[in-house]
Amino acid sequence: MMYGTIQKWGNSQGIRIPKSVLAAAQLQENDNVEIIATQEAITLRKMRPRRSLDDLFAGYHGGYQPVEFDSGSDVGREVID
Numbered sequence: 001m002m003y004g005t006i007q008k009w010g011n012s013q014g015i016r017i018p019k020s021v022l023a024a025a026q027l028q029e030n031d032n033v034e035i036i037a038t039q040e041a042i043t044l045r046k047m048r049p050r051r052s053l054d055d056l057f058a059g060y061h062g063g064y065q066p067v068e069f070d071s072g073s074d075v076g077r078e079v080i081d
Contacts, residue, residue, distance in 0.1 A: 004015045022028060025046070032047040 002018050002021055004017070006013050006015050017027075025044075027033070027044075027046055034045045034047055036043040036045065
C-alpha cells in the first residue's frame with residue numbers, strides 16, 4: 001500500500017502518484033482519466049478512446065430487414081384522431 005499527501009498546486013490541490021502505482025494501473029503521462037468521487041474515496045479510471053463510426057460498423061455487411069412488431073390492441077389514448 002502506498003500513501004500520499006494532498007498539497008496546494010496553484011489554485012487547486014493535487015497529489016503525486018508514484019510511478020509504480022501508475023505502472024500497475026497501466027496509466028502513463030497524458031492519459032485521460034475519469035474521476036469518480038464519493039464521500040470516502042476518489043477513483044481514477046482510464047478513459048477508453050472513442051471509437052469512430054467506421055470502427056463501430058466494421059463488422060456490419062448489410063442485410064438488415066426491419067420487421068413490424070405487433071404490441072397488441074390499443075388500450076389507452078394511443079390513437080389520435
